Amino acid sequence: MFKKVLIANRGEIAVRVMRACREMGIKTVAVFSDVDRDALHVRFADEAYCIGPPPARESYLIGERIIEVAKKSGAEAIHPGYGFLSERGPFADLCAKEGVVFIGPRGDVMRTMGDKVTARQTMEKAGVPIVPGTTERLTDEAITRWVRDIGPPVMIKAAAGGGGKGMRLVKVESELEGAIARARSEAKSSFGDDSLYVEKFVEEPRHIEIQILADSHGNAVHLFERECSIQRRHQKVIEEAPGNRISPELRAKMGEAAVAAAKAVDYVGAGTCEFLVDKHDHFYFLEMNTRVQVEHAITEMITGVDIVKTMIRVAAGEKLPFAQDDLAINGHSIEARIYAEDPDANFVPSPGEIVVYRPSAGPGIRVDSGVYQGAKVTVFYDPMVAKLVVWGRDRAEAIERLRRALSEFVVKGIKTSIPFHQKLVHHPKFLEGHYDTGFIEQHMAGGKGGPVPGGDEDAAEARRVAFMMAAIVAYKRDKQRAAAATAVASGSGGGDPWKSFGRRVQMRGGLR
Numbered sequence: 001m002f003k004k005v006l007i008a009n010r011g012e013i014a015v016r017v018m019r020a021c022r023e024m025g026i027k028t029v030a031v032f033s034d035v036d037r038d039a040l041h042v043r044f045a046d047e048a049y050c051i052g053p054p055p056a057r058e059s060y061l062i063g064e065r066i067i068e069v070a071k072k073s074g075a076e077a078i079h080p081g082y083g084f085l086s087e088r089g090p091f092a093d094l095c096a097k098e099g100v101v102f103i104g105p106r107g108d109v110m111r112t113m114g115d116k117v118t119a120r121q122t123m124e125k126a127g128v129p130i131v132p133g134t135t136e137r138l139t140d141e142a143i144t145r146w147v148r149d150i151g152p153p154v155m156i157k158a159a160a161g162g163g164g165k166g167m168r169l170v171k172v173e174s175e176l177e178g179a180i181a182r183a184r185s186e187a188k189s190s191f192g193d194d195s196l197y198v199e200k201f202v203e204e205p206r207h208i209e210i211q212i213l214a215d216s217h218g219n220a221v222h223l224f225e226r227e228c229s230i231q232r233r234h235q236k237v238i239e240e241a242p243g244n245r246i247s248p249e250l251r252a253k254m255g256e257a258a259v260a261a262a263k264a265v266d267y268v269g270a271g272t273c274e275f276l277v278d279k280h281d282h283f284y285f286l287e288m289n290t291r292v293q294v295e296h297a298i299t300e301m302i303t304g305v306d307i308v309k310t311m312i313r314v315a316a317g318e319k320l321p322f323a324q325d326d327l328a329i330n331g332h333s334i335e336a337r338i339y340a341e342d343p344d345a346n347f348v349p350s351p352g353e354i355v356v357y358r359p360s361a362g363p364g365i366r367v368d369s370g371v372y373q374g375a376k377v378t379v380f381y382d383p384m385v386a387k388l389v390v391w392g393r394d395r396a397e398a399i400e401r402l403r404r405a406l407s408e409f410v411v412k413g414i415k416t417s418i419p420f421h422q423k424l425v426h427h428p429k430f431l432e433g434h435y436d437t438g439f440i441e442q443h444m445a446g447g448k449g450g451p452v453p454g455g456d457e458d459a460a461e462a463r464r465v466a467f468m469m470a471a472i473v474a475y476k477r478d479k480q481r482a483a484a485a486t487a488v489a490s491g492s493g494g495g496d497p498w499k500s501f502g503r504r505v506q507m508r509g510g511l512r
């Protein structure tokens with residue numbers, strides 16, 4: 001087993017990975033940007049290295065620098081968490097070349113799944129049902145012909161896309177020409193690749209995903225499903241495991257399909273197959289996420305499997321410690337993602353200092369968080385501050401506990417999405433467990449954002465970028481003032497009221 005692992009991430013997932021490492025007797029190395037000097041993940045690590053300025057592309061996304069820290073610190077492996085470098089094929093390749101173990105699948109597997117057209121071809125060959133549509137990159141003429149043949153409604157999607165970017169719904173043929181043009185230009189500007197393909201539109205779908213784990217000895221298992229249909233503008237808000245109204249037969253079929261998907265690409269590590277499930281319980285492969293996901297914890301709660309420890313074990317070459325028949329569902333789990341956003345002001349980011357922080361606790365509660373009382377939430381990174389995860393013997397008990405936990409969670413100094421969650425967990429449709437991906441739009445006032453991305457999303461992105469630009473200006477100004485005023489005390493521990501496991505190191509010379 002590895003003796004030391006570098007965690008190339010921040011926030012709650014970095015802390016989550018460090019907890020797995022600490023249980024396994026593995027030393028941890030954190031990396032951090034200038035603005036994260038006092039972040040929880042830095043305090044949690046046995047050692048921590050500053051890797052650059054706040055914008056991710058100048059710090060958390062610089063693979064070469066992170067590998068340099070791995071070598072300098074003697075870490076044998078890198079865990080990428082989610083986001084940042086986690087699904088970048090070139091980074092996994094670079095790790096392999098530099099002799100550092102990447103805790104995740106190979107770069108070529110990420111590329112196969114990252115390109116939606118190649119992924120569809122691969123799944124079709126493996127016998128995994130895909131949404132009816134094309135498995136080639138198409139010219140405008142070919143798209144038009146295909147849509148005339150099969151008839152609307154269809155979805156035009158970017159081959160390089162995913163998560164809803166570069167996607168257009170075409171309800172009538174007259175919309176086609178404009179939709180193709182907009183999808184191409186959005187795909188070009190977002191991904192630098194304007195290749196498109198077409199799928200039949202699945203009406204009122206549910207988003208059901210299957211967690212898989214695979215080792216390098218040819219073994220793969222699934223850990224059942226998660227129901228992730230409650231999303232707002234392609235951002236998940238609530239997830240449940242197991243799903244609602246999923247029959248044992250459907251569960252078995254979807255699980256087998258996900259394992260077939262993993263085996264088709266010689267997958268190693270933790271991954272997730274996303275499916276759309278229609279009204280008739282037909283399911284269709286949508287995409288595969290080749291990383292550990294935010295919502296992995298609810299699967300841990302119902303299976304008792306530590307997904308993060310398992311991904312570290314298989315990355316070290318160990319066999320999966322269980323077979324499919326060893327796995328079963330116990331109870332019900334729900335996650336509420338708590339964001340630093342104002343639900344009463346159209347979910348604008350709400351950065352600032354967390355003045356009071358008192359997370360929920362007690363029976364059936366797990367809180368995975370990257371913050372603490374006194375910590376600052378900036379606009380540089382994802383606004384999720386905590387995951388509130390509950391477990392109950394059945395769904396009714398899980399909901400009781402979620403309501404209780406939401407009512408006792410205290411965050412002051414910033415606005416959070418907690419009030420939105422409180423409304424949501426009292427909605428009759430939620431209580432029935434009878435909902436699809438249209439839930440927030442149809443049932444939650446103020447949760448604007450349709451099933452199809454449009455100008456709204458661009459506006460939200462523009463607003464986020466504007467926030468970040470303002471923050472960079474303010475950050476530089478504050479830094480200059482601080483430098484002029486005094487030489488800053490270095491190292492950790494001195495007067496620190498919070499437990500820190502290790503030392504923070506300011507990289508010099510080669511690094512910055």
Ligand code: MV4
Nearest residue numbers: 131155162163164199200201202207231437451
């Ligand atoms: C679809 C679809 C209906 N039909 N594809 C949205 C994000 C991206 N991963 C795929 N998405 C969708 N693709 C076909 N052929 C509906 C969606 C969709 C959706 C999917 C999962 C979860 C939430 C969603 C919200 C709106 C639309």
